[in-house]
Each structure stands twice: as structure tokens, then as C-alpha cells.
Amino acid sequence: MQVTGSQFTATAAIVGNDLSTFPDFPAEIRAPAGTLYGVSGFQINFSSHDVFTPGDAPDVLVAMNPAALKTNLKDLRAGGLLIINTGAFNGQNLKKAGYEASPLEDGSLSSYRLLPIDVTKNTLAAVEGSGLSTKEAGRCKNFWTLGLMYWIYGRPLEPTLRWIDDKFKKRPDIAKANVQALKAGHAYGETIELAHERYEVPPAPVQKGEYCNISGNTATAWGFIAATELGDIDLVLGSYPITPASDVLHELSRHKQFPITTVQAEDEIAAVCAAIGASYAGSLGITSTSGPGLALKMEAIGLAVSVELPLVVLDVQRAGPSTGMPTKTEQADLLQAVYGRNSEAPVCVLAASTPGDCFYMAIEACRIAVKYMTPVILLTDGYLANGAEPWKIPSIDSLPRFPVKFRTEPDGFHPFFRDPTTLARNWAVPGTPGLTHRIGGIEKHHDSGHISYDPKNHEKMCRTRAAKIAGIASDIPEQKIAVGEDHGKLLVLGWGSTYGAIHEAVHRCRSRGLDVSHAHLNYINPMPKNLGDLLRRFDRVLVPELNLGQLVQLIRSQYLVPAQSLPKIQGQPFRIDELEEKIRQAMES
Amino acid sequence: MSQSVPPQLTKKDFETDQDVRWCPGCGDYSILANVQKLMPELGIARENIVWVSGIGCSSRFPYYMNTYGFHTIHGRAPAFATGIKVANPDLSVWLATGDGDGLSIGGNQLMHCLRRNVDVKILLFNNRIYGLTKGQYSPTSEIGKVTKSTPFGSADYPIDPCGFALGAGASFVSRTVDVQAKEFLAVLRRAAVHKGGTFTEIYQNCNVFNDDAFVSFTDKSTKEDRQIFVEHGKPLLFGADRKKGLRVDPRTLALEVVTIGENGVTEQDVLVHDEKNATIATMLARMPFPRFPVAMGVLYAEERPSYERTVTAQHERAKERFGKGSLEKLLHSGETWTV
Numbered sequence: 060m061q062v063t064g065s066q067f068t069a070t071a072a073i074v075g076n077d078l079s080t081f082p083d084f085p086a087e088i089r090a091p092a093g094t095l096y097g098v099s100g101f102q103i104n105f106s107s108h109d110v111f112t113p114g115d116a117p118d119v120l121v122a123m124n125p126a127a128l129k130t131n132l133k134d135l136r137a138g139g140l141l142i143i144n145t146g147a148f149n150g151q152n153l154k155k156a157g158y159e160a161s162p163l164e165d166g167s168l169s170s171y172r173l174l175p176i177d178v179t180k181n182t183l184a185a186v187e188g189s190g191l192s193t194k195e196a197g198r199c200k201n202f203w204t205l206g207l208m209y210w211i212y213g214r215p216l217e218p219t220l221r222w223i224d225d226k227f228k229k230r231p232d233i234a235k236a237n238v239q240a241l242k243a244g245h246a247y248g249e250t251i252e253l254a255h256e257r258y259e260v261p262p263a264p265v266q267k268g269e270y271c272n273i274s275g276n277t278a279t280a281w282g283f284i285a286a287t288e289l290g291d292i293d294l295v296l297g298s299y300p301i302t303p304a305s306d307v308l309h310e311l312s313r314h315k316q317f318p319i320t321t322v323q324a325e326d327e328i329a330a331v332c333a334a335i336g337a338s339y340a341g342s343l344g345i346t347s348t349s350g351p352g353l354a355l356k357m358e359a360i361g362l363a364v365s366v367e368l369p370l371v372v373l374d375v376q377r378a379g380p381s382t383g384m385p386t387k388t389e390q391a392d393l394l395q396a397v398y399g400r401n402s403e404a405p406v407c408v409l410a411a412s413t414p415g416d417c418f419y420m421a422i423e424a425c426r427i428a429v430k431y432m433t434p435v436i437l438l439t440d441g442y443l444a445n446g447a448e449p450w451k452i453p454s455i456d457s458l459p460r461f462p463v464k465f466r467t468e469p470d471g472f473h474p475f476f477r478d479p480t481t482l483a484r485n486w487a488v489p490g491t492p493g494l495t496h497r498i499g500g501i502e503k504h505h506d507s508g509h510i511s512y513d514p515k516n517h518e519k520m521c522r523t524r525a526a527k528i529a530g531i532a533s534d535i536p537e538q539k540i541a542v543g544e545d546h547g548k549l550l551v552l553g554w555g556s557t558y559g560a561i562h563e564a565v566h567r568c569r570s571r572g573l574d575v576s577h578a579h580l581n582y583i584n585p586m587p588k589n590l591g592d593l594l595r596r597f598d599r600v601l602v603p604e605l606n607l608g609q610l611v612q613l614i615r616s617q618y619l620v621p622a623q624s625l626p627k628i629q630g631q632p633f634r635i636d637e638l639e640e641k642i643r644q645a646m647e648s
Numbered sequence: 649m650s651q652s653v654p655p656q657l658t659k660k661d662f663e664t665d666q667d668v669r670w671c672p673g674c675g676d677y678s679i680l681a682n683v684q685k686l687m688p689e690l691g692i693a694r695e696n697i698v699w700v701s702g703i704g705c706s707s708r709f710p711y712y713m714n715t716y717g718f719h720t721i722h723g724r725a726p727a728f729a730t731g732i733k734v735a736n737p738d739l740s741v742w743l744a745t746g747d748g749d750g751l752s753i754g755g756n757q758l759m760h761c762l763r764r765n766v767d768v769k770i771l772l773f774n775n776r777i778y779g780l781t782k783g784q785y786s787p788t789s790e791i792g793k794v795t796k797s798t799p800f801g802s803a804d805y806p807i808d809p810c811g812f813a814l815g816a817g818a819s820f821v822s823r824t825v826d827v828q829a830k831e832f833l834a835v836l837r838r839a840a841v842h843k844g845g846t847f848t849e850i851y852q853n854c855n856v857f858n859d860d861a862f863v864s865f866t867d868k869s870t871k872e873d874r875q876i877f878v879e880h881g882k883p884l885l886f887g888a889d890r891k892k893g894l895r896v897d898p899r900t901l902a903l904e905v906v907t908i909g910e911n912g913v914t915e916q917d918v919l920v921h922d923e924k925n926a927t928i929a930t931m932l933a934r935m936p937f938p939r940f941p942v943a944m945g946v947l948y949a950e951e952r953p954s955y956e957r958t959v960t961a962q963h964e965r966a967k968e969r970f971g972k973g974s975l976e977k978l979l980h981s982g983e984t985w986t987v
Contacts, residue, residue: 073985220981271984281978288975295735315966317973320734320959325760329727333712336731339718344731452979489698489716490737498709499719
């Protein structure tokens with residue numbers, strides 16, 4: 060199902076639609092087919108105008124079995140087109156999904172435009188003679204359905220045909236059957252009287268340029284790769300596979316012609332430690348993980364704070380606590396990222412707001428890490444990681460350059476000698492003559508780097524490390540307003556992956572005459588210098604986030620403004636209509 | 649690393665200006681002195697040597713070595729060392745750990761560093777006690793050990809560090825004693841030139857919390873009879889008059905102690921040490937004391953490609969195949985379209 064979805068996405072992008080996707084799948088690798096918990100879904104919103112979210116209520120739902128129908132029907136808008144594979148609506152599957160009677164027969168689907176098709180049977184007929192087993196042949200039904208959808212939406216088959224050829228290079232029999240199924244589905248749409256259902260979605264008017272379709276995890280990995288060139292530095296990624304972050308490890312491991320080494324470590328702790336070791340030796344160490352992994356890495360991140368080495372930690376957040384719901388999205392690691400270490404151990408925390416933005420924030424994380432000799436935690440989440448959007452490929456000249464400088468001059472050297480502006484210590488790497496020195500997690504004297512238990516020195520060092528992070532505020536963009544005026548009745552302040560939903564909801568409220576603006580934070584620690592002033596120019600501040608209210612705590616405590624929380628914690632992104640309603644309520648109350 | 653021939657260094661060049669803070673009489677002093685003595689022999693410039701450590705008494709070691717040094721967190725030094733080696737394979741990386749740091753909290757990191765054959769020279773100071781936390785039993789303490797945390801005796805069986813290293817697939821495993829300078833230097837010289845990761849267990853006396861833990865086989869009067877110093881290609885003989893030897897009992901496939909001249913045993917019957925034979929090494933490592941002597945020296949050594957060299961080679965091959973990475977090419981590599 061995920062393959063079908065991503066093929067439809069790629070084709071929509073190629074014909075120039077703006078789009079946003081929401082893959083929603085179970086954590087189990089091959090969850091039992093037909094069960095409610097085994098339903099794998101893929102939602103796409105594509106349009107001839109700008110799209111910011113995967114959409115609240117789809118116009119078309121394809122249900123391949125009763126469980127899929129039961130799980131997703133509530134989302135389909137009334138009057139929407141409902142395509143059902145009747146071949147899978149047998150007694151056993153109905154029972155697994157908890158239906159007492161077939162919904163095809165009891166009239167419960169009467170508010171939708173129902174299109175029942177025996178996809179299974181049609182697919183088997185289409186691939187007859189392919190030599191595939193019945194089981195293998197049955198698997199072609201997703202391509203049959205994709206062919207039908209291509210007909211309905213007037214999409215070209217070629218991109219998917221090319222993909223099938225490439226993907227099944229080693230199994231030409233399967234490739235051929237999938238091609239037959241795709242074409243048969245397409246022909247089916249043409250043959251039966253489906254013409255009245257045809258949708259035409261013209262290209263969206265977008266900025267001129269070259270585009271590709273990109274997911275958050277790929278964009279993040281590409282941002283790290285870009286950093287090697289922009290910072291003129293080698294990268295070492297230490298990582299332990301974890302959902303939904305593993306694709307960053309996969310993507311970086313593919314590109315060994317770049318100065319990027321990937322170490323699949325034995326555990327989350329070793330992954331971050333190897334990254335810090337690499338930073339010590341003069342590469343930029345990166346580690347990628349999700350919430351439970353971040354918890355395991357915290358002691359080592361504290362060491363990087365103490366020895367002041369650059370480190371980038373990517374946390375692709377997922378629903379917790381503990382194992383939680385690994386494939387579902389959430390934003391509840393914010394306070395863990397900001398505060399989750401022993402003692403006073405401040406780090407820089409950034410958040411990406413769209414799949415494409417992951418690219419720029421990954422570069423920014425690397426820039427800050429090496430310039431300030433500090434760990435930077437970059438927060439994305441499952442929704443950004445797996446969701447895709449068309450992305451305007453940037454020109455490399457437009458990206459920031461930050462060439463790294465190592466200390467080589469022995470005169471006046473000590474390991475904690477600082478740049479007076481950034482407060483970053485000098486980076487002296489093994490192999491450099493005349494600079495041999497020892498560093499470690501024990502408190503060190505501010506002026507020599509030697510071990511020190513002096514009480515006043517400890518306070519000085521704690522304050523210096525804090526001032527260094529706070530000072531990054533002078534090196535980041537001022538907070539901008541994404542939608543609306545920079546003052547007024549209500550500011551909706553978001554962070555991370557909620558950008559699209561908030562953006563669209565605020566737009567809609569404004570078009571109904573409400574005095575509301577949207578601002579979106581990319582910099583969580585430190586926050587932009589002007590944020591306090593900005594917040595105070597609004598009567599009220601509303602903070603929607605996919606947790607029980609974490610950013611709102613930081614906002615209240617740092618700026619003493621009575622910000623109001625709008626939490627959601629269901630493993631699902633915000634819907635535009637629910638935000639719209641809450642915004643209206645907030646303005647009325 | 650390209651550099652001119654380093655000037656002839658001395659032991660003094662490897663001493664730092666830091667006060668050494670181990671307890672007076674600690675075995676760590678002898679280890680430090682002997683390592684500082686060994687370093688100049690290696691012909692490696694000081695700036696190309698890195699000492700890494702975790703937490704514990706042994707892990708203070710880097711502060712006292714005038715090289716690059718990184719005192720990290722508890723148990724994880726092998727992971728840091730792995731990162732250092734992949735970032736710069738030309739550095740000579742040494743690691744000081746202990747029985748707690750390496751085998752208790754850091755067992756996993758040690759195992760995987762050895763398994764990967766990362767070219768790191770690991771020295772595990774085994775004093776069979778927790779020193780820095782003031783005297784609790786460790787994973788190498790004998791069962792029944794009475795300490796502050798086990799007033800009724802410890803209930804768990806100890807692990808043998810060399811057996812662990814062999815089980816993990818280390819490419820070099822050796823054992824020595826803090827105060828036996830000659831053997832200590834012989835073993836570490838071998839480790840230094842071994843291409844790949846090395847593991848050396850050093851019996852180290854903690855005179856405060858576990859004094860005389862090894863005296864039953866290190867005392868001058870009994871040492872010859874209770875230790876066997878193994879050397880590749882030489883018969884496994886020991887004893888003051890070198891009349892005792894080890895041979896394999898063909899009925900049990902286990903080692904047995906024999907005496908030359910008794911029961912018709914001649915020197916030909918004694919097993920010849922083969923350091924490339926992991927089975928012999930494992931049997932030697934795990935001989936129960938005092939029924940058997942304690943095996944010292946290089947128990948196992950077989951070179952194979954190290955982790956960081958294999959990783960580097962992959963980069964080279966990728967560059968040959970795809971050309972040097974181009975960001976421009978990467979960003980335009982997928983399905984793209986122009987508006």
C-alpha cells in the first residue's frame with residue numbers, strides 16, 4: 060500500500076500538482092491482513108493550488124478490505140467516492156474487521172458514491188498466464204487499483220512503468236504482471252462507465268524552478284550531506300536503527316563518495332559516543348534517533364556539553380512514552396531535548412517545520428554545532444519524516460557557507476581558550492603538533508582546562524556554557540510572522556510539523572474576517588531575540604502542539620505571557636477544521 | 649599521517665604536569681611508568697597518539713599521558729575510540745579501562761569494539777574490585793566476595809576477561825601483571841605492532857580495597873610454578889626448573905598439567921603454543937587456578953582487516969565508481985520537473 064501511495068505521489072508531483080502526503084501504517088512488518096490494527100493507509104492531498112497538509116476529509120477513499128473501510132470511512136467526506144474491493148469482502152474478513160453484516164448490503168454506505176469492484180478477480184484475470192503463483196498474482200491488485208486511480212485523475216502511467224521496470228529488474232515475470240495489472244486497472248476505468256467520475260487536476264501555480272518530491276528524512280540526510288561541502292568538513296554518523304529515523308541512516312549510507320562515514324553502532328549510546336569521538340578527532344559527529352534513543356544518549360550529550368565538542372543529534376519524534384506507537388507522530392520530546400540531562404547542560408534545539416525545511420534545518424544544525432562547539436538537537440517527527448512534498452531544489456550558491464577552522468597555533472593554546480564573541484572554545488584535533496591536551500567530563504579550570512573542583516570556577520563554567528548557548532540568539536533570524544499582521548487579537552504560535560495545518564487554519568479564519576496571525580518557531584533554544592516583543596503585541600497567544608503543552612510552558616516561563624495551550628496527543632497530526640474551531644473558540648472566550 | 653621522523657623521545661616526554669591522584673601503592677603507578685617507558689620505543693609522534701578512557705581509577709590514565717587524551721563516560725570508551733578511528737584511521741589510539749568500566753557497565757561496547765576489530769589498543773586493568781566507588785565487588789571478583797555491598801558474600805560468578813575477549817572475536821588477546829615489567833613490556837610491544845584491535849588484561853593490585861588479590865601467583869616465591877608465560881611456537885613449559893608442562897588429554901580434549909620425566913612424559917608430549925589457534929587460547933585463558941597455572945603473554949594473535957580500514961576502502965571504491973560526491977548532482981538525482 061505504501062508503494063502504491065508513493066507511486067501516486069511521484070506521478071502527481073511530476074504533473075505539477077502541489078501535494079502533501081500522510082502515510083499511516085502499523086509498526087508490525089507484515090501485520091496480519093484483514094485486521095483493524097494491520098491496516099496500512101496512505102493519504103494524499105494534491106491540488107492545483109498550494110497545499111499545506113494531507114487534508115482533513117478525503118474526497119476519494121479506496122478500501123481494499125473491510126478492516127480498511129472500518130478504519131478510514133469516518134474520514135471520507137459525505138458524498139465522497141468510495142471504491143471497494145468486493146473480492147475481499149468475504150465472511151472471514153468481515154468478521155476480522157468486526158462487521159456483523161456486510162456494509163455493502165446493509166445500506167450503511169448510502170451517503171457515499173459507492174463503486175464496488177472485485178479488484179481481486181479483475182487482477183487475477185489481468186495477470187493470467189504470467190506464471191506467477193496465485194499469491195504473487197494477488198499482490199498485483201495494488202497496481203491494478205493504482206491504474207484505476209490514474210484513469211480517474213487523468214495521470215500518465217509512464218513514471219510508474221519505469222519504476223516497475225527498475226524495481227523488479229531481477230524478477231521480470233513480476234515486473235510484467237504488475238505492468239499488466241496497472242494497465243488493466245487503467246483500461247477498466249475507461250471501459251466501464253466511469254467517465255463521469257473523472258477528475259482533472261491542473262498543475263498548481265508555483266514558483267519557477269526545478270522541483271523534486273522529497274520526504275523529511277531524505278531532506279534531512281541531504282542537508283547533512285550539503286553540510287560537508289558548505290562547512291568543508293567530514294561527517295561521521297553514528298546511528299542505531301529506530302523507527303521512524305532509520306531512513307536517514309539508510310540514505311547517508313548510500314553516498315560514500317561524499318566525505319560521510321556511517322557507523323551502525325551496537326546501541327543508541329555507542330552511536331552518540333562514536334559521533335562525539337569523531338568530533339573530537341576533527342569530523343562533525345552526527346547521531347540520528349527517535350525519542351527512546353534520545354533518552355539513552357543523554358549522558359553522552361552532557362559530556363559533549365562539558366568538553367564543548369560539536370555534535371548534531373537528530374530526533375525524529377514518535378508517539379511515546381516508552382515504545383509508545385513507533386509509527387505514529389508526536390511532538391512530545393521538546394522538553395526532553397531542552398532539559399533532559401543531568402545538571403546544567405544547555406544545548407541548542409532546532410525544529411523543522413515541513414519536509415523540505417528539514418534540509419535547511421539540518422544545515423543550520425551543523426553550522427551552529429561547529430561554530431559554537433556545542434551539541435545541537437534537531438527535532439523532526441514521523442509526520443515530516445515520511446510525508447512528502449514537492450520541493451524547489453535550491454541553488455547551491457544560495458546556501459550558507461561556514462568553513463570550519465581548526466586551531467593549529469601552539470602559542471597561547473589551552474583547550475578552553477574561547478572566541479570572545481561566540482564563547483566557543485578552540486577546536487584542536489589529535490594529529491596537530493604542539494597542541495596535545497587532555498579533556499574530559501570532569502569540571503575544568505576556565506583558564507587552563509585542567510581539572511578543577513574550585514567552587515567559584517564551577518559557577519563560572521556553568522554560566523559560561525549557558526551564555527554561549529544564549530548568545531546563539533544573535534546569530535539566528537528574528538522571528539517572522541508567517542500569516543497575518545505582527546500585532547492584533549490572537550497569535551497562533553506553533554513549532555515543527557504543525558506548520559501546514561496551522562497555516563491553513565489561520566488563513567481560513569482570516570478569510571472569515573478574524574484578527575488572527577500565525578508565527579512558527581524553528582529555533583526553540585535559544586528563541587529568537589524579538590520573540591518576547593512579538594508575543595506582547597497580541598492580546599492572546601494560542602500554542603497548538605502535539606503533546607500535552609510543552610512549548611507553552613517555555614513561552615510562559617521565559618516571557619511571562621499568559622499563553623494558552625492547545626494540545627493534541629493521538630499520534631495523528633492536527634486537522635485544519637479542528638484548529639479552525641479552536642481558534643474561533645479562543646477568540647470568543 | 650605525513651610527518652617527518654619524530655625526534656627521539658624519552659619517557660619524560662610522555663609525563664604530564666598533572667599530579668597523579670591514585671592512592672599511594674596502587675598498581676596503576678607501575679602500569680603508567682611502564683607505558684611511559686614503552687611509548688618512545690614506538691616511534692610515533694606524541695600528537696598522533698590518543699589515550700581514551702571511561703570512568704574509574706584506571707580511566708584517569710589519559711590525564712597523566714602527554715599525548716592527546718579523552719576521559720569520557722562510564723563504559724563507553726570503546727565507542728568513542730571507534731569514532732576517533734573512523735574519523736582519522738592514522739591516529740594511534742589506546743584505551744584504558746577496568747573490570748567495572750569494561751566488563752560491567754561497558755560490556756556491550758567492549759564486545760563490539762573487539763568484534764569489529766577496530767584498531768584500538770585496549771588495556772583492561774583488572775583489580776577485581778570497584779575502587780573509585782570505594783570497594784564494592786566487581787564482575788571479576790570471586791564468588792562469595794565480602795564487600796560493603798555484599799556483606800554476606802557476592803552471589804554471582806565472575807567473568808574471565810580474556811575468555812570474554814576471545815568469545816567476542818578479538819584478533820589479539822594477551823594477559824600480564826602490573827608489577828612484572830619485563831613481561832608487561834613484551835606483551836605491549838606485541839600489541840603496539842599488531843595491525844588491528846588488541847586486548848590486554850593487566851592484573852592490577854588495589855592495595856586499598858582488594859590488596860594481594862593476585863599474590864598467590866605473583867609472589868616471587870611461587871610465581872614460577874603458578875604462572876606460565878606463553879610464546880608462539882614454544883612448548884608450554886613452566887615451573888622453576890621448567891619441568892612442568894601442559895598437554896591435551898586426548899580423552900577429554902582438555903588441558904592437563906604433566907611433569908616431564910614422570911609417567912613416561914617427555915618434552916615432545918607438551919603442547920606447543922600456537923597463537924593463531926583460538927581453541928588453545930581459550931583453554932589457556934580459562935584454566936582454573938590453582939589446579940593450573942595462570943597463563944600470561946600473548947594468548948591469541950591473528951591479523952585481519954580492521955574495521956576502519958574496511959570503511960575507508962569502501963569510500964575509495966565509491967569515489968572510483970561514482971566520482972567524487974557532487975552536491976549539485978545529488979540534489980537533482982531523483983525524478984525532477986521544471987515549472
